Amino acid sequence: MVKTKILVIEDDISISELICMNLEAAGYETVAIRDGLEAEAFLQGCAENEFALALADVMLPGKDGFALMEDLQKRKIPVIYLTAKDDVISKVHGLKAGAEDYIVKPFEVLELLVRIEKVLKRTGRSRQKIQIRDVVIDLKEHSVSKAGEKVALKPLEYELLVTLASSKNVAFSREELLNQIWGCDYMGETRTVDVHIGQLRKKLDFYDVIRTISKTGYRLEDLS
Amino acid sequence: MKLWKKLSLVTVLVMLGAMAASGLAVIYYEKQYNQEKTVENYEQQLKFTSYSLRKELEEGIQAGYNEITMNSYVDFVMRRLEGDQYILVKNNQVIFNRTPYDLAKPEDERWGGEEPHSIILKRENDYYLITGKKIMMAGNDEYKLVLIQDISLLYEGLRQQAIYSLIIYFCATIISVILIFLITRRILKPLRELQSAALDISGGNLKRRAAVRTRDEIGSVAKAFNAMADQIENQVTELEQESERRKQLLGSLTHELKTPMTSIIGYSDTLLHVNLKGEQKQLALYHIKEECSRLGRLGSKLMSLMGLYDNDSICMENVSMQELFEQTAQIEKHPLNNRGIKLEYVCAMGNRRVDRDLLESLLINLIDNSAKASREGDTIYLIGEGNRILVKDQGCGIPEEEINRVTEAFYMVDKARSRKEGGCGLGLALCSKIATLHGAKLLIESKVGEGTQISVIFEEDGDGKGVYS
Numbered sequence: 001m002v003k004t005k006i007l008v009i010e011d012d013i014s015i016s017e018l019i020c021m022n023l024e025a026a027g028y029e030t031v032a033i034r035d036g037l038e039a040e041a042f043l044q045g046c047a048e049n050e051f052a053l054a055l056a057d058v059m060l061p062g063k064d065g066f067a068l069m070e071d072l073q074k075r076k077i078p079v080i081y082l083t084a085k086d087d088v089i090s091k092v093h094g095l096k097a098g099a100e101d102y103i104v105k106p107f108e109v110l111e112l113l114v115r116i117e118k119v120l121k122r123t124g125r126s127r128q129k130i131q132i133r134d135v136v137i138d139l140k141e142h143s144v145s146k147a148g149e150k151v152a153l154k155p156l157e158y159e160l161l162v163t164l165a166s167s168k169n170v171a172f173s174r175e176e177l178l179n180q181i182w183g184c185d186y187m188g189e190t191r192t193v194d195v196h197i198g199q200l201r202k203k204l205d206f207y208d209v210i211r212t213i214s215k216t217g218y219r220l221e222d223l224s
Numbered sequence: 225m226k227l228w229k230k231l232s233l234v235t236v237l238v239m240l241g242a243m244a245a246s247g248l249a250v251i252y253y254e255k256q257y258n259q260e261k262t263v264e265n266y267e268q269q270l271k272f273t274s275y276s277l278r279k280e281l282e283e284g285i286q287a288g289y290n291e292i293t294m295n296s297y298v299d300f301v302m303r304r305l306e307g308d309q310y311i312l313v314k315n316n317q318v319i320f321n322r323t324p325y326d327l328a329k330p331e332d333e334r335w336g337g338e339e340p341h342s343i344i345l346k347r348e349n350d351y352y353l354i355t356g357k358k359i360m361m362a363g364n365d366e367y368k369l370v371l372i373q374d375i376s377l378l379y380e381g382l383r384q385q386a387i388y389s390l391i392i393y394f395c396a397t398i399i400s401v402i403l404i405f406l407i408t409r410r411i412l413k414p415l416r417e418l419q420s421a422a423l424d425i426s427g428g429n430l431k432r433r434a435a436v437r438t439r440d441e442i443g444s445v446a447k448a449f450n451a452m453a454d455q456i457e458n459q460v461t462e463l464e465q466e467s468e469r470r471k472q473l474l475g476s477l478t479h480e481l482k483t484p485m486t487s488i489i490g491y492s493d494t495l496l497h498v499n500l501k502g503e504q505k506q507l508a509l510y511h512i513k514e515e516c517s518r519l520g521r522l523g524s525k526l527m528s529l530m531g532l533y534d535n536d537s538i539c540m541e542n543v544s545m546q547e548l549f550e551q552t553a554q555i556e557k558h559p560l561n562n563r564g565i566k567l568e569y570v571c572a573m574g575n576r577r578v579d580r581d582l583l584e585s586l587l588i589n590l591i592d593n594s595a596k597a598s599r600e601g602d603t604i605y606l607i608g609e610g611n612r613i614l615v616k617d618q619g620c621g622i623p624e625e626e627i628n629r630v631t632e633a634f635y636m637v638d639k640a641r642s643r644k645e646g647g648c649g650l651g652l653a654l655c656s657k658i659a660t661l662h663g664a665k666l667l668i669e670s671k672v673g674e675g676t677q678i679s680v681i682f683e684e685d686g687d688g689k690g691v692y693s
Binding site for chain 2: 012014015018019021025026084105106108110169170171213216219221
């Protein structure tokens with residue numbers, strides 16, 4: 001299965017590696033570039049629609065992130081700016097220039113992943129299928145099959161599975177899951193989440209895939 | 225009450241008082257004088273008449289006139305002497321009176337003196353002068369001559385004069401009051417300008433000055449005031465610049481802190497929440513450690529930079545430059561050897577008064593910077609001569625347009641590279657500060673691709689005494 005490719009343009013090595021590490025764990029493929037001019041040259045040589053998204057730092061050596069917008073748009077790559085500048089003017093400038101989102105450092109991993117997911121959905125670049133071991137989730141048909149056979153899931157169980165699988169290897173707290181799937185005005189108990197997780201584990205035989213992380217919540221683990 | 229009103233009022237009151245007193249005095253003395261003169265005149269007249277009368281009466285007595293004849297004779301004589309104002313008293317009986325008045329007491333002794341005696345009587349609105357004397361003559365009969373004269377005209381004149389004086393006095397008063405008010409206002413006008421300038425300045429317009437050019441006391445007050453305003457403006461500007469610098473420093477600091485913080489938070493968050501492969505876990509931990517030590521370095525550099533802002537901790541002593549160079553070379557030997565860079569030093573300087581630790585830290589910072597810019601096999605020169613210390617390298621150099629900015633805190637020419645070398649952009653800011661504390665300047669000369677030469681130039685070439693105490 002072809003992984004979604006994300007371009008990471010960030011000059012600080014440790015942050016660049018941090019982003020790549022998380023994106024890869026969540027099931028994306030990444031290409032990291034650490035210089036504005038290098039990014040420009042790279043974009044000229046890459047095919048349209050090769051990348052589903054670019055995460056770009058604003059302050060880059062060579063050519064800054066705002067200036068790179070044109071090159072990125074030529075290749076039809078949506079951009080999320082990632083920057084330490086948290087003043088309103090920079091934000092407005094970035095968004096007006098055509099950025100899909102603007103994330104201020106320091107950020108949380110889960111937030112970054114969720115925002116990426118949202119942008120991909122909005123720009124119609126979401127993954128069509130997600131495969132975890134022998135289970136395939138068809139996002140288009142809203143169906144789940146295990147070893148070729150369809151598994152009947154309730155809508156909320158399906159949503160829960162998609163949420164966990166979209167950011168696989170990343171832990172979600174029960175509250176976050178409640179928020180995302182049941183909606184923020186759902187006054188239910190976190191027990192509800194546990195019940196649905198139990199159902200998923202049983203139906204998909206995911207006892208060792210969906211792991212309970214102490215003090216945090218649940219994580220769908222798949223390092224393939 | 226305003227000062228100009230007070231001053232005007234006081235002046236006006238004093239002036240009016242003085243004018244009134246002098247006017248009254250003048251009128252009083254004039255009255256006295258005129259009265260005395262008049263009295264004297266009439267007394268002279270009385271004396272003269274009495275003398276003439278005596279002659280006539282003696283003639284009459286010698287001629288042996290009887291009483292009736294004598295009376296007629298007296299009447300005749302008096303008429304001849306135009307004695308319309310006289311009353312003649314013989315043995316306390318009025319024997320001649322052509323005046324419109326009666327003598328109430330003919331026996332009054334006041335008119336019996338040898339010298340004339342005068343009184344002034346006031347009856348209703350009229351004043352009368354009554355003066356009388358004895359006629360000195362032989363014989364048993366006693367004659368007294370009394371003159372009665374209406375002198376109201378004299379007082380009428382004085383009254384007129386007083387009225388005129390009063391009118392003039394009032395006119396003069398009104399004119400002088402107006403003049404005094406105007407003049408005082410004008411003299412005190414610079415004070416209002418001074419006040420408005422002070423208000424403007426306290427309102428925040430520090431550029432405002434009092435436009436007072438007079439040469440009096442107000443002028444000198446205004447001069448002093450303007451000097452004070454200059455001083456305040458300078459100090460406020462300085463303070464503003466200083467706070468602006470601190471704000472920028474703080475801004476850069478926050479920005480500098482954000483990058484390592486992003487990494488540390490991100491990696492620890494990842495370790496907590498994300499299922500990582502073994503080697504990735506190691507990488508995450510490595511990055512956390514690296515970023516933490518970067519923060520540590522930043523902290524200690526910043527501490528020394530902040531420490532330099534309070535000058536108490538500086539200890540100036542006589543230091544042998546040769547020794548200092550040797551020490552520095554000793555410290556740098558190992559790290560430079562590791563990079564394959566040579567350090568050569570020449571010291572042609574004697575002793576200087578410096579803070580040993582600070583100057584050593586300055587040299588180490590400069591050499592570290594050079595080392596970061598140098599390639600393997602390059603040589604760094606440390607030269608001390610006259611009043612300057614040079615650190616010269618053959619490294620990559622600094623672009624011309626960046627030279628002025630490299631001493632700013634957190635400024636890095638090549639950010640990515642500097643980071644990799646563990647720099648945090650504070651080294652030259654620190655050096656510049658240390659140099660300033662020693663009364664020295666940093667001179668940076670550089671050519672891209674050829675190398676950089678940084679000189680620490682001390683202000684004088686003595687032993688540094690007095691430059692900083």
